[in-house]
Amino acid sequence: MPSTTAAAEKLLLQMVDDYTQREISPQDMAMDAAGDFPEGFLAKLTETGFLGIMLPQEFGGAGFGPEVTATVLNHIARGNASTAVTLEGHFKTIDQILKFGTPALQKQLLPSATERIFAFSMTEASGGSNPMGISSTATREGNHWVLNGDKIMITNGGLAEVYCVLVKTAPHELSVFVVDQDMPGFSFGKREDFIGLRGTPVGEIVMDHIIVDDDHLLGKVGDGGLIGDSAHDDARILMGAVLTGIMEHELKIATDYAKERKAGNTPLTDLQVTHRKVADIALRKETTKLLYQRAAQLKAAGQPYSEEAAMAKAHGSRAAVSAGDDTLQILAGYGYSREYPVEHLIRDARAMEIAEGTVEKMRSAIATAEFNK
Protein backbone atom coordinates (compact mmCIF):
# COMPACT_ATOMS: atom_id res chain seq x y z
CA MET A 1 0.00 0.00 0.00
CA PRO A 2 1.31 3.52 -0.76
CA SER A 3 2.01 5.87 2.15
CA THR A 4 -0.80 8.10 3.33
CA THR A 5 1.04 11.14 1.96
CA ALA A 6 1.59 9.58 -1.47
CA ALA A 7 -2.00 8.35 -1.60
CA ALA A 8 -3.34 11.81 -0.66
CA GLU A 9 -1.15 13.48 -3.29
CA LYS A 10 -2.33 11.02 -5.93
CA LEU A 11 -5.95 11.69 -5.02
CA LEU A 12 -5.32 15.46 -5.05
CA LEU A 13 -3.76 15.41 -8.52
CA GLN A 14 -6.57 13.18 -9.78
CA MET A 15 -9.09 15.75 -8.54
CA VAL A 16 -7.05 18.65 -9.98
CA ASP A 17 -6.87 16.97 -13.39
CA ASP A 18 -10.61 16.26 -13.34
CA TYR A 19 -11.39 19.83 -12.28
CA THR A 20 -9.00 21.31 -14.86
CA GLN A 21 -10.49 19.25 -17.66
CA ARG A 22 -14.11 20.00 -16.77
CA GLU A 23 -14.05 23.50 -15.27
CA ILE A 24 -10.86 25.32 -16.34
CA SER A 25 -9.80 24.23 -19.84
CA PRO A 26 -13.20 24.99 -21.40
CA GLN A 27 -12.82 28.64 -20.26
CA ASP A 28 -9.27 29.15 -21.54
CA MET A 29 -10.02 30.87 -24.86
CA ALA A 30 -12.94 32.91 -23.49
CA MET A 31 -10.80 34.12 -20.59
CA ASP A 32 -8.13 35.42 -22.95
CA ALA A 33 -10.71 37.14 -25.14
CA ALA A 34 -12.60 38.73 -22.24
CA GLY A 35 -9.50 39.67 -20.25
CA ASP A 36 -11.05 38.41 -17.03
CA PHE A 37 -12.18 35.32 -15.18
CA PRO A 38 -15.74 34.30 -16.15
CA GLU A 39 -18.52 35.02 -13.66
CA GLY A 40 -18.64 32.40 -10.92
CA PHE A 41 -15.30 30.88 -11.97
CA LEU A 42 -13.31 32.00 -8.93
CA ALA A 43 -16.24 31.33 -6.59
CA LYS A 44 -16.27 27.67 -7.64
CA LEU A 45 -12.47 27.46 -7.45
CA THR A 46 -12.68 28.84 -3.90
CA GLU A 47 -15.60 26.62 -2.91
CA THR A 48 -13.63 23.57 -4.10
CA GLY A 49 -10.82 24.50 -1.72
CA PHE A 50 -8.04 25.47 -4.14
CA LEU A 51 -7.04 28.59 -2.15
CA GLY A 52 -6.07 26.46 0.84
CA ILE A 53 -3.98 23.75 -0.83
CA MET A 54 -0.67 24.77 0.82
CA LEU A 55 -2.17 26.54 3.86
CA PRO A 56 -1.42 24.51 7.02
CA GLN A 57 -4.32 22.49 8.37
CA GLU A 58 -4.32 24.45 11.65
CA PHE A 59 -5.53 27.48 9.65
CA GLY A 60 -8.19 25.51 7.77
CA GLY A 61 -6.11 24.56 4.75
CA ALA A 62 -5.06 21.22 3.32
CA GLY A 63 -1.38 21.55 4.26
CA PHE A 64 0.19 20.06 1.14
CA GLY A 65 3.94 20.65 0.77
CA PRO A 66 5.94 22.71 -1.76
CA GLU A 67 6.47 19.89 -4.27
CA VAL A 68 2.86 18.86 -4.67
CA THR A 69 1.69 22.49 -4.56
CA ALA A 70 3.96 23.29 -7.52
CA THR A 71 2.77 20.16 -9.33
CA VAL A 72 -0.84 21.25 -8.86
CA LEU A 73 -0.08 24.57 -10.59
CA ASN A 74 1.75 22.65 -13.34
CA HIS A 75 -1.38 20.58 -13.96
CA ILE A 76 -3.77 23.54 -13.81
CA ALA A 77 -1.62 25.49 -16.29
CA ARG A 78 -2.14 22.70 -18.83
CA GLY A 79 -5.68 24.03 -18.99
CA ASN A 80 -5.20 27.72 -18.30
CA ALA A 81 -2.14 29.65 -17.11
CA SER A 82 -4.04 32.64 -15.67
CA THR A 83 -5.78 30.45 -13.09
CA ALA A 84 -2.43 28.96 -12.06
CA VAL A 85 -0.77 32.41 -11.83
CA THR A 86 -3.56 33.79 -9.65
CA LEU A 87 -3.00 30.88 -7.27
CA GLU A 88 0.78 31.43 -7.48
CA GLY A 89 0.38 35.05 -6.33
CA HIS A 90 -1.88 33.92 -3.48
CA PHE A 91 0.40 31.07 -2.35
CA LYS A 92 3.63 33.09 -2.36
CA THR A 93 1.94 35.71 -0.16
CA ILE A 94 0.68 33.11 2.31
CA ASP A 95 4.22 31.70 2.38
CA GLN A 96 5.66 35.07 3.53
CA ILE A 97 3.03 35.47 6.26
CA LEU A 98 3.88 31.95 7.43
CA LYS A 99 7.61 32.69 7.40
CA PHE A 100 7.65 36.21 8.78
CA GLY A 101 4.25 36.98 10.35
CA THR A 102 3.69 37.07 14.10
CA PRO A 103 1.54 34.26 15.55
CA ALA A 104 -1.15 36.87 16.26
CA LEU A 105 -1.19 38.05 12.64
CA GLN A 106 -1.24 34.49 11.33
CA LYS A 107 -4.13 33.60 13.62
CA GLN A 108 -6.00 36.73 12.59
CA LEU A 109 -5.48 36.55 8.83
CA LEU A 110 -4.67 33.06 7.62
CA PRO A 111 -8.00 31.31 8.34
CA SER A 112 -9.55 33.69 5.81
CA ALA A 113 -6.99 32.70 3.15
CA THR A 114 -9.21 29.77 2.17
CA GLU A 115 -11.84 32.26 1.02
CA ARG A 116 -10.00 35.51 0.30
CA ILE A 117 -7.18 35.98 -2.20
CA PHE A 118 -3.89 37.45 -0.92
CA ALA A 119 -1.29 39.41 -2.93
CA PHE A 120 2.29 40.62 -2.56
CA SER A 121 3.20 44.03 -3.91
CA MET A 122 6.64 45.49 -4.51
CA THR A 123 6.56 47.39 -7.80
CA GLU A 124 5.99 51.12 -8.07
CA ALA A 125 6.13 53.59 -10.94
CA SER A 126 9.89 53.84 -10.42
CA GLY A 127 10.24 50.21 -11.54
CA GLY A 128 10.08 46.66 -10.26
CA SER A 129 13.77 45.80 -10.28
CA ASN A 130 14.86 48.69 -8.10
CA PRO A 131 13.37 48.24 -4.61
CA MET A 132 15.31 51.15 -3.13
CA GLY A 133 13.70 53.44 -5.72
CA ILE A 134 10.21 53.07 -4.24
CA SER A 135 8.55 56.02 -2.59
CA SER A 136 5.81 54.37 -0.47
CA THR A 137 6.48 54.89 3.21
CA ALA A 138 5.53 53.68 6.66
CA THR A 139 6.12 56.25 9.37
CA ARG A 140 5.94 55.69 13.09
CA GLU A 141 3.26 57.69 14.85
CA GLY A 142 2.80 56.83 18.52
CA ASN A 143 2.19 53.08 18.80
CA HIS A 144 1.20 52.72 15.16
CA TRP A 145 2.53 52.81 11.65
CA VAL A 146 1.05 55.07 8.99
CA LEU A 147 1.34 53.85 5.40
CA ASN A 148 1.20 56.04 2.30
CA GLY A 149 1.96 55.38 -1.36
CA ASP A 150 0.91 53.72 -4.62
CA LYS A 151 1.80 50.16 -5.54
CA ILE A 152 1.28 49.07 -9.15
CA MET A 153 1.35 45.99 -11.37
CA ILE A 154 0.30 43.71 -8.51
CA THR A 155 -0.61 40.16 -9.51
CA ASN A 156 -4.23 39.80 -8.33
CA GLY A 157 -4.32 43.57 -7.70
CA GLY A 158 -7.98 44.57 -7.43
CA LEU A 159 -9.03 40.97 -6.89
CA ALA A 160 -7.07 40.24 -3.71
CA GLU A 161 -8.40 41.46 -0.38
CA VAL A 162 -5.16 41.26 1.64
CA TYR A 163 -1.83 42.77 0.50
CA CYS A 164 1.73 42.51 1.69
CA VAL A 165 3.32 45.85 0.72
CA LEU A 166 6.97 46.81 0.48
CA VAL A 167 7.53 50.31 1.88
CA LYS A 168 10.37 52.46 3.18
CA THR A 169 10.61 52.90 6.93
CA ALA A 170 13.72 55.09 6.50
CA PRO A 171 15.50 56.50 3.41
CA HIS A 172 17.59 53.32 2.99
CA GLU A 173 15.42 50.86 4.91
CA LEU A 174 12.78 48.57 3.42
CA SER A 175 10.03 46.83 5.41
CA VAL A 176 6.92 44.82 4.58
CA PHE A 177 3.49 45.42 6.13
CA VAL A 178 0.17 43.65 5.65
CA VAL A 179 -2.87 45.73 4.78
CA ASP A 180 -6.48 44.72 4.25
CA GLN A 181 -8.84 46.22 1.69
CA ASP A 182 -11.28 47.01 4.52
CA MET A 183 -8.82 49.38 6.25
CA PRO A 184 -9.63 53.12 6.10
CA GLY A 185 -7.38 54.79 3.53
CA PHE A 186 -7.17 51.74 1.23
CA SER A 187 -8.39 52.04 -2.35
CA PHE A 188 -7.91 50.37 -5.71
CA GLY A 189 -6.41 52.14 -8.72
CA LYS A 190 -5.90 51.27 -12.35
CA ARG A 191 -6.08 47.76 -13.74
CA GLU A 192 -3.46 46.96 -16.37
CA ASP A 193 -4.44 45.84 -19.88
CA PHE A 194 -1.69 43.28 -20.44
CA ILE A 195 -1.24 41.18 -23.57
CA GLY A 196 -0.93 37.84 -21.76
CA LEU A 197 -2.27 35.99 -18.72
CA ARG A 198 -5.36 38.03 -19.38
CA GLY A 199 -7.58 36.26 -16.88
CA THR A 200 -5.39 37.30 -13.98
CA PRO A 201 -6.05 40.85 -12.87
CA VAL A 202 -2.93 42.99 -12.44
CA GLY A 203 -3.64 46.30 -10.78
CA GLU A 204 -2.83 49.15 -8.46
CA ILE A 205 -3.58 49.88 -4.82
CA VAL A 206 -3.42 53.28 -3.17
CA MET A 207 -2.56 53.72 0.51
CA ASP A 208 -3.69 57.02 1.94
CA HIS A 209 -2.82 57.23 5.62
CA ILE A 210 -3.53 53.58 6.44
CA ILE A 211 -2.91 52.97 10.15
CA VAL A 212 -1.64 49.54 11.25
CA ASP A 213 -0.19 48.15 14.47
CA ASP A 214 3.13 46.33 14.98
CA ASP A 215 1.52 42.94 14.35
CA HIS A 216 1.05 43.93 10.70
CA LEU A 217 4.81 44.23 10.20
CA LEU A 218 6.36 41.11 8.63
CA GLY A 219 9.67 40.19 10.25
CA LYS A 220 11.55 43.13 11.69
CA VAL A 221 11.88 46.72 10.53
CA GLY A 222 14.44 46.64 7.72
CA ASP A 223 13.67 43.05 6.63
CA GLY A 224 11.90 44.24 3.48
CA GLY A 225 14.68 43.23 1.09
CA LEU A 226 14.97 39.79 2.64
CA ILE A 227 11.20 39.20 2.56
CA GLY A 228 10.96 40.51 -1.02
CA ASP A 229 13.67 38.09 -2.11
CA SER A 230 11.92 35.26 -0.30
CA ALA A 231 8.63 36.06 -2.03
CA HIS A 232 10.44 36.09 -5.39
CA ASP A 233 12.06 32.72 -4.68
CA ASP A 234 8.76 31.08 -3.76
CA ALA A 235 7.02 32.63 -6.76
CA ARG A 236 9.75 31.54 -9.18
CA ILE A 237 9.35 27.85 -8.28
CA LEU A 238 5.63 28.10 -8.93
CA MET A 239 6.21 30.00 -12.18
CA GLY A 240 8.51 27.22 -13.34
CA ALA A 241 5.59 24.87 -12.71
CA VAL A 242 3.15 27.11 -14.59
CA LEU A 243 5.57 27.37 -17.53
CA THR A 244 5.89 23.59 -17.60
CA GLY A 245 2.11 23.36 -17.83
CA ILE A 246 2.07 25.86 -20.71
CA MET A 247 4.70 23.79 -22.56
CA GLU A 248 2.76 20.57 -21.97
CA HIS A 249 -0.24 22.30 -23.54
CA GLU A 250 1.90 23.48 -26.46
CA LEU A 251 3.40 20.03 -26.96
CA LYS A 252 -0.04 18.42 -27.06
CA ILE A 253 -1.26 20.93 -29.65
CA ALA A 254 1.87 20.39 -31.76
CA THR A 255 1.77 16.58 -31.67
CA ASP A 256 -2.01 16.30 -32.12
CA TYR A 257 -1.79 18.53 -35.19
CA ALA A 258 1.28 16.82 -36.63
CA LYS A 259 -0.39 13.42 -36.32
CA GLU A 260 -3.38 14.57 -38.38
CA ARG A 261 -1.85 16.88 -40.96
CA LYS A 262 -0.02 16.18 -44.23
CA ALA A 263 2.28 18.43 -46.25
CA GLY A 264 1.39 17.31 -49.75
CA ASN A 265 1.24 13.55 -49.36
CA THR A 266 3.71 13.39 -46.48
CA PRO A 267 2.41 13.26 -42.91
CA LEU A 268 4.00 15.99 -40.77
CA THR A 269 5.14 13.24 -38.41
CA ASP A 270 7.42 11.90 -41.19
CA LEU A 271 9.23 15.21 -41.68
CA GLN A 272 12.57 15.77 -39.97
CA VAL A 273 11.75 19.44 -39.54
CA THR A 274 8.74 18.45 -37.41
CA HIS A 275 10.85 15.98 -35.43
CA ARG A 276 13.34 18.71 -34.61
CA LYS A 277 10.68 21.13 -33.39
CA VAL A 278 8.69 18.56 -31.38
CA ALA A 279 11.88 17.22 -29.77
CA ASP A 280 12.95 20.76 -28.84
CA ILE A 281 9.56 21.51 -27.28
CA ALA A 282 9.72 18.26 -25.28
CA LEU A 283 13.29 18.98 -24.14
CA ARG A 284 12.39 22.50 -23.01
CA LYS A 285 9.34 21.20 -21.16
CA GLU A 286 11.20 18.43 -19.41
CA THR A 287 14.21 20.54 -18.38
CA THR A 288 11.93 23.20 -16.88
CA LYS A 289 10.01 20.50 -15.02
CA LEU A 290 13.20 19.08 -13.55
CA LEU A 291 14.36 22.56 -12.52
CA TYR A 292 11.17 23.55 -10.70
CA GLN A 293 10.87 20.14 -9.06
CA ARG A 294 14.50 20.35 -7.89
CA ALA A 295 13.90 23.79 -6.38
CA ALA A 296 10.68 22.58 -4.71
CA GLN A 297 12.49 19.54 -3.29
CA LEU A 298 15.18 21.79 -1.79
CA LYS A 299 12.53 24.05 -0.30
CA ALA A 300 10.68 21.07 1.19
CA ALA A 301 13.95 19.81 2.66
CA GLY A 302 14.73 23.18 4.24
CA GLN A 303 17.77 23.72 1.98
CA PRO A 304 18.63 26.98 0.12
CA TYR A 305 16.71 27.14 -3.18
CA SER A 306 17.07 30.70 -4.43
CA GLU A 307 19.42 29.92 -7.33
CA GLU A 308 17.44 26.86 -8.43
CA ALA A 309 14.18 28.85 -8.32
CA ALA A 310 15.78 31.56 -10.49
CA MET A 311 16.94 28.87 -12.92
CA ALA A 312 13.44 27.39 -13.20
CA LYS A 313 11.95 30.76 -14.13
CA ALA A 314 14.84 32.05 -16.27
CA HIS A 315 15.02 28.85 -18.30
CA GLY A 316 11.29 28.09 -18.29
CA SER A 317 10.02 31.47 -19.44
CA ARG A 318 12.23 31.68 -22.57
CA ALA A 319 11.71 27.96 -23.16
CA ALA A 320 7.92 28.31 -23.14
CA VAL A 321 8.02 31.29 -25.53
CA SER A 322 10.32 29.36 -27.88
CA ALA A 323 8.22 26.20 -27.57
CA GLY A 324 5.15 28.27 -28.41
CA ASP A 325 6.94 29.70 -31.43
CA ASP A 326 7.83 26.19 -32.66
CA THR A 327 4.26 25.04 -32.07
CA LEU A 328 2.95 28.02 -34.02
CA GLN A 329 5.30 27.17 -36.90
CA ILE A 330 4.10 23.54 -36.99
CA LEU A 331 0.50 24.75 -37.18
CA ALA A 332 1.56 27.51 -39.64
CA GLY A 333 -1.47 29.64 -40.59
CA TYR A 334 -3.68 28.01 -37.98
CA GLY A 335 -1.06 28.68 -35.32
CA TYR A 336 -1.10 32.36 -36.24
CA SER A 337 -4.89 32.50 -35.96
CA ARG A 338 -6.69 33.69 -32.85
CA GLU A 339 -9.06 30.74 -33.34
CA TYR A 340 -6.35 28.51 -31.89
CA PRO A 341 -4.76 28.92 -28.46
CA VAL A 342 -1.09 28.86 -29.54
CA GLU A 343 -0.70 32.61 -29.90
CA HIS A 344 -2.13 33.33 -26.49
CA LEU A 345 0.10 30.67 -24.90
CA ILE A 346 3.11 32.61 -26.25
CA ARG A 347 1.69 35.84 -24.80
CA ASP A 348 1.03 34.08 -21.48
CA ALA A 349 4.58 32.68 -21.29
CA ARG A 350 6.09 36.04 -22.28
CA ALA A 351 4.73 37.62 -19.09
CA MET A 352 6.98 35.39 -17.03
CA GLU A 353 10.15 36.73 -18.65
CA ILE A 354 9.27 39.93 -16.78
CA ALA A 355 7.15 39.17 -13.71
CA GLU A 356 8.83 38.16 -10.44
CA GLY A 357 12.13 39.53 -11.70
CA THR A 358 13.23 39.87 -15.32
CA VAL A 359 15.22 37.07 -16.93
CA GLU A 360 18.15 39.46 -16.94
CA LYS A 361 17.92 39.75 -13.14
CA MET A 362 17.55 35.97 -12.90
CA ARG A 363 20.81 35.47 -14.78
CA SER A 364 22.52 38.02 -12.62
CA ALA A 365 21.31 36.19 -9.49
CA ILE A 366 22.45 32.82 -10.88
CA ALA A 367 25.88 34.20 -11.82
CA THR A 368 26.31 35.85 -8.41
CA ALA A 369 25.44 32.58 -6.70
CA GLU A 370 28.03 30.77 -8.83
CA PHE A 371 30.72 33.41 -8.09
CA ASN A 372 30.03 32.99 -4.38
CA LYS A 373 30.61 29.22 -4.45
Place this chain on the structure above:
Amino acid sequence: MKIVVCIKQVPETNDVKIDPVTHNLDRRGLAGVMNPFDKNAIELALTLKDSRDDVQVALLTMGPDDYAESLREGMAMGADEGYLLSDRAFAGADTLATGYVIAQALKKIGDADLILFGRQAVDADTGQVGPIVAEFLHQPQITYAASLRLSGANEVTAERLLEDTKQTLVAQLPAVVSVRSELNTPRYPTPRNIQLSFAKPLTVWHHDDLDLDDSRLGQAGSPTIVTKVYAPEPVKRELTPLTGTPSDAASQLITALKNRQLI
Protein backbone atom coordinates in the same frame (compact mmCIF):
# COMPACT_ATOMS: atom_id res chain seq x y z
CA MET B 1 -30.10 7.37 9.76
CA LYS B 2 -27.41 5.28 8.09
CA ILE B 3 -26.91 5.27 4.32
CA VAL B 4 -24.55 2.76 2.71
CA VAL B 5 -23.41 3.54 -0.82
CA CYS B 6 -22.06 0.54 -2.72
CA ILE B 7 -19.36 1.56 -5.17
CA LYS B 8 -17.02 -0.11 -7.64
CA GLN B 9 -13.55 0.67 -8.92
CA VAL B 10 -13.28 0.35 -12.71
CA PRO B 11 -10.37 0.53 -15.16
CA GLU B 12 -9.40 4.11 -16.04
CA THR B 13 -9.21 3.22 -19.72
CA ASN B 14 -11.90 2.11 -22.16
CA ASP B 15 -9.35 -0.23 -23.73
CA VAL B 16 -10.06 -3.23 -21.49
CA LYS B 17 -8.93 -6.62 -22.77
CA ILE B 18 -10.83 -9.89 -22.52
CA ASP B 19 -9.20 -12.82 -20.68
CA PRO B 20 -8.73 -15.48 -23.41
CA VAL B 21 -9.51 -18.33 -20.99
CA THR B 22 -12.42 -17.06 -18.89
CA HIS B 23 -13.71 -14.51 -21.46
CA ASN B 24 -14.21 -12.15 -18.54
CA LEU B 25 -12.85 -8.60 -18.44
CA ASP B 26 -9.14 -8.67 -17.65
CA ARG B 27 -8.60 -5.81 -15.22
CA ARG B 28 -5.12 -6.87 -14.13
CA GLY B 29 -2.47 -4.15 -14.22
CA LEU B 30 -4.91 -1.39 -15.15
CA ALA B 31 -5.07 1.82 -13.15
CA GLY B 32 -8.44 2.14 -11.49
CA VAL B 33 -10.86 4.98 -10.82
CA MET B 34 -14.19 5.10 -9.07
CA ASN B 35 -17.06 4.13 -11.35
CA PRO B 36 -18.34 7.58 -12.43
CA PHE B 37 -22.02 6.61 -11.98
CA ASP B 38 -21.37 5.71 -8.33
CA LYS B 39 -20.46 9.34 -7.64
CA ASN B 40 -24.12 10.24 -8.28
CA ALA B 41 -25.16 7.81 -5.54
CA ILE B 42 -22.56 9.28 -3.16
CA GLU B 43 -23.70 12.81 -4.00
CA LEU B 44 -27.31 11.85 -3.23
CA ALA B 45 -26.25 10.41 0.13
CA LEU B 46 -24.20 13.53 0.93
CA THR B 47 -27.06 15.82 -0.06
CA LEU B 48 -29.30 13.96 2.40
CA LYS B 49 -26.51 14.23 4.99
CA ASP B 50 -26.27 17.98 4.38
CA SER B 51 -30.00 18.37 4.96
CA ARG B 52 -30.17 16.54 8.31
CA ASP B 53 -28.00 16.22 11.38
CA ASP B 54 -28.49 12.50 11.94
CA VAL B 55 -27.26 11.01 8.66
CA GLN B 56 -24.15 8.83 8.55
CA VAL B 57 -22.81 7.81 5.14
CA ALA B 58 -20.73 4.65 4.72
CA LEU B 59 -19.18 3.35 1.50
CA LEU B 60 -18.82 -0.32 0.64
CA THR B 61 -16.85 -1.97 -2.13
CA MET B 62 -15.47 -5.40 -3.01
CA GLY B 63 -12.13 -5.89 -4.69
CA PRO B 64 -8.34 -5.92 -4.26
CA ASP B 65 -6.49 -3.72 -1.77
CA ASP B 66 -6.12 -0.83 -4.21
CA TYR B 67 -9.91 -0.39 -4.29
CA ALA B 68 -9.33 1.49 -1.04
CA GLU B 69 -8.38 4.45 -3.26
CA SER B 70 -11.97 4.80 -4.42
CA LEU B 71 -13.20 4.53 -0.84
CA ARG B 72 -10.80 7.34 0.15
CA GLU B 73 -12.04 9.46 -2.75
CA GLY B 74 -15.63 8.97 -1.58
CA MET B 75 -14.63 9.81 1.98
CA ALA B 76 -12.88 12.93 0.65
CA MET B 77 -16.19 13.88 -0.98
CA GLY B 78 -17.70 13.67 2.53
CA ALA B 79 -18.63 10.06 3.40
CA ASP B 80 -17.91 9.12 7.01
CA GLU B 81 -16.37 5.66 6.70
CA GLY B 82 -15.53 2.88 4.27
CA TYR B 83 -15.71 -0.90 4.09
CA LEU B 84 -13.52 -2.94 1.74
CA LEU B 85 -14.39 -6.60 1.13
CA SER B 86 -11.17 -8.15 -0.08
CA ASP B 87 -10.19 -11.79 -0.38
CA ARG B 88 -8.85 -14.08 -3.08
CA ALA B 89 -11.95 -16.23 -2.48
CA PHE B 90 -14.12 -13.40 -3.89
CA ALA B 91 -12.16 -13.12 -7.17
CA GLY B 92 -13.85 -13.96 -10.46
CA ALA B 93 -17.33 -13.34 -9.07
CA ASP B 94 -20.20 -12.53 -11.43
CA THR B 95 -22.99 -10.16 -10.39
CA LEU B 96 -24.77 -12.87 -8.37
CA ALA B 97 -21.70 -13.91 -6.37
CA THR B 98 -20.74 -10.26 -5.92
CA GLY B 99 -24.24 -9.37 -4.75
CA TYR B 100 -24.16 -12.26 -2.28
CA VAL B 101 -20.95 -11.11 -0.56
CA ILE B 102 -22.12 -7.49 -0.50
CA ALA B 103 -25.45 -8.54 0.99
CA GLN B 104 -23.70 -10.57 3.69
CA ALA B 105 -21.49 -7.57 4.49
CA LEU B 106 -24.55 -5.31 4.69
CA LYS B 107 -26.11 -7.77 7.13
CA LYS B 108 -22.99 -7.50 9.27
CA ILE B 109 -23.04 -3.69 9.11
CA GLY B 110 -26.59 -4.22 10.23
CA ASP B 111 -28.35 -0.89 10.56
CA ALA B 112 -28.42 0.54 7.03
CA ASP B 113 -31.68 2.39 6.39
CA LEU B 114 -30.95 3.16 2.76
CA ILE B 115 -28.60 1.31 0.40
CA LEU B 116 -27.65 3.20 -2.73
CA PHE B 117 -26.05 2.11 -6.01
CA GLY B 118 -25.04 3.96 -9.16
CA ARG B 119 -27.06 2.97 -12.19
CA GLN B 120 -24.39 0.55 -13.49
CA ALA B 121 -20.63 0.13 -13.73
CA VAL B 122 -18.99 1.46 -16.87
CA ASP B 123 -16.80 -1.63 -17.35
CA ALA B 124 -19.41 -4.42 -17.45
CA ASP B 125 -22.55 -2.26 -17.80
CA THR B 126 -24.94 -4.74 -16.18
CA GLY B 127 -26.68 -2.69 -13.48
CA GLN B 128 -27.56 -5.99 -11.79
CA VAL B 129 -25.77 -5.93 -8.44
CA GLY B 130 -28.17 -3.46 -6.78
CA PRO B 131 -31.30 -5.50 -7.54
CA ILE B 132 -29.52 -8.73 -6.57
CA VAL B 133 -28.52 -7.27 -3.21
CA ALA B 134 -32.11 -6.13 -2.62
CA GLU B 135 -33.35 -9.69 -3.27
CA PHE B 136 -30.78 -11.22 -0.92
CA LEU B 137 -31.78 -8.75 1.79
CA HIS B 138 -35.54 -9.11 1.07
CA GLN B 139 -35.80 -5.35 0.87
CA PRO B 140 -37.87 -3.18 -1.48
CA GLN B 141 -35.91 -1.82 -4.43
CA ILE B 142 -36.23 1.12 -6.78
CA THR B 143 -34.01 1.12 -9.86
CA TYR B 144 -32.87 4.07 -11.99
CA ALA B 145 -34.31 6.71 -9.66
CA ALA B 146 -34.29 10.15 -11.28
CA SER B 147 -35.10 11.83 -7.97
CA LEU B 148 -35.37 10.69 -4.40
CA ARG B 149 -36.50 12.29 -1.16
CA LEU B 150 -37.18 11.19 2.36
CA SER B 151 -40.97 11.47 2.43
CA GLY B 152 -41.65 10.26 5.94
CA ALA B 153 -39.97 8.99 9.05
CA ASN B 154 -39.52 5.61 7.47
CA GLU B 155 -40.01 5.92 3.73
CA VAL B 156 -38.53 7.30 0.54
CA THR B 157 -40.29 8.59 -2.56
CA ALA B 158 -38.53 8.24 -5.89
CA GLU B 159 -39.40 9.19 -9.42
CA ARG B 160 -38.50 7.01 -12.39
CA LEU B 161 -38.54 8.23 -15.97
CA LEU B 162 -40.25 5.73 -18.25
CA GLU B 163 -40.48 5.95 -22.02
CA ASP B 164 -43.40 8.35 -22.12
CA THR B 165 -44.34 8.91 -18.51
CA LYS B 166 -43.03 9.36 -15.00
CA GLN B 167 -43.51 6.75 -12.32
CA THR B 168 -43.55 7.70 -8.65
CA LEU B 169 -42.71 4.95 -6.19
CA VAL B 170 -42.83 4.98 -2.41
CA ALA B 171 -40.75 2.43 -0.53
CA GLN B 172 -40.56 1.61 3.15
CA LEU B 173 -37.09 1.76 4.64
CA PRO B 174 -34.80 -0.06 4.67
CA ALA B 175 -34.68 -0.09 0.89
CA VAL B 176 -32.24 -0.42 -1.99
CA VAL B 177 -32.16 2.30 -4.65
CA SER B 178 -30.05 2.67 -7.79
CA VAL B 179 -29.87 6.17 -9.23
CA ARG B 180 -29.59 7.72 -12.67
CA SER B 181 -26.59 9.88 -13.53
CA GLU B 182 -28.88 12.80 -14.41
CA LEU B 183 -29.91 12.96 -10.75
CA ASN B 184 -27.20 15.39 -9.70
CA THR B 185 -23.70 16.71 -10.33
CA PRO B 186 -21.25 15.08 -7.93
CA ARG B 187 -19.14 17.42 -5.82
CA TYR B 188 -15.36 17.46 -6.08
CA PRO B 189 -13.35 16.24 -3.11
CA THR B 190 -11.69 19.34 -1.64
CA PRO B 191 -7.91 19.30 -0.98
CA ARG B 192 -8.51 19.61 2.77
CA ASN B 193 -11.06 16.81 2.81
CA ILE B 194 -8.63 14.64 0.85
CA GLN B 195 -6.15 15.02 3.69
CA LEU B 196 -8.77 14.54 6.39
CA SER B 197 -10.20 11.45 4.68
CA PHE B 198 -7.13 9.47 5.74
CA ALA B 199 -8.16 9.91 9.38
CA LYS B 200 -11.61 8.39 8.71
CA PRO B 201 -12.17 4.70 9.50
CA LEU B 202 -11.64 2.20 6.69
CA THR B 203 -12.54 -1.35 7.64
CA VAL B 204 -11.22 -4.28 5.61
CA TRP B 205 -13.19 -7.52 5.84
CA HIS B 206 -11.73 -10.76 4.53
CA HIS B 207 -13.42 -14.11 3.98
CA ASP B 208 -13.34 -15.13 7.62
CA ASP B 209 -14.84 -11.85 8.81
CA LEU B 210 -18.16 -12.60 7.10
CA ASP B 211 -20.75 -15.37 7.44
CA LEU B 212 -20.39 -16.92 3.99
CA ASP B 213 -21.43 -20.05 2.11
CA ASP B 214 -18.25 -20.89 0.17
CA SER B 215 -20.19 -22.52 -2.66
CA ARG B 216 -21.59 -19.09 -3.55
CA LEU B 217 -18.23 -17.32 -3.82
CA GLY B 218 -15.93 -16.32 -6.65
CA GLN B 219 -15.88 -18.03 -10.03
CA ALA B 220 -17.22 -21.31 -8.61
CA GLY B 221 -20.24 -19.51 -7.20
CA SER B 222 -20.94 -17.65 -10.42
CA PRO B 223 -23.53 -19.19 -12.74
CA THR B 224 -22.64 -16.72 -15.49
CA ILE B 225 -20.47 -18.37 -18.14
CA VAL B 226 -19.04 -16.12 -20.83
CA THR B 227 -18.55 -18.31 -23.89
CA LYS B 228 -17.73 -15.62 -26.40
CA VAL B 229 -17.41 -11.84 -26.49
CA TYR B 230 -18.06 -10.22 -29.85
CA ALA B 231 -19.67 -7.22 -31.47
CA PRO B 232 -22.79 -8.43 -33.27
CA GLU B 233 -22.99 -7.78 -37.00
CA PRO B 234 -25.65 -5.21 -37.78
CA VAL B 235 -28.71 -6.94 -39.26
CA LYS B 236 -29.94 -5.44 -42.50
CA ARG B 237 -33.73 -5.41 -42.56
CA GLU B 238 -36.07 -4.90 -45.46
CA LEU B 239 -38.06 -1.69 -45.15
CA THR B 240 -41.56 -1.34 -46.54
CA PRO B 241 -42.60 2.32 -46.70
CA LEU B 242 -46.18 3.19 -45.75
CA THR B 243 -47.46 5.88 -48.08
CA GLY B 244 -50.43 8.13 -48.57
CA THR B 245 -52.66 9.59 -45.85
CA PRO B 246 -52.45 8.35 -42.27
CA SER B 247 -55.59 6.31 -42.96
CA ASP B 248 -53.98 4.74 -46.07
CA ALA B 249 -50.80 3.99 -44.12
CA ALA B 250 -52.80 2.33 -41.32
CA SER B 251 -54.62 0.14 -43.87
CA GLN B 252 -51.33 -0.89 -45.46
CA LEU B 253 -49.88 -1.72 -42.04
CA ILE B 254 -52.89 -3.88 -41.06
CA THR B 255 -52.75 -5.70 -44.39
CA ALA B 256 -49.04 -6.37 -44.02
CA LEU B 257 -49.46 -7.69 -40.47
CA LYS B 258 -52.38 -9.94 -41.56
CA ASN B 259 -50.36 -11.28 -44.48
CA ARG B 260 -47.66 -12.33 -42.05
CA GLN B 261 -50.31 -13.79 -39.77
CA LEU B 262 -49.21 -11.54 -36.95
CA ILE B 263 -52.78 -10.35 -36.30
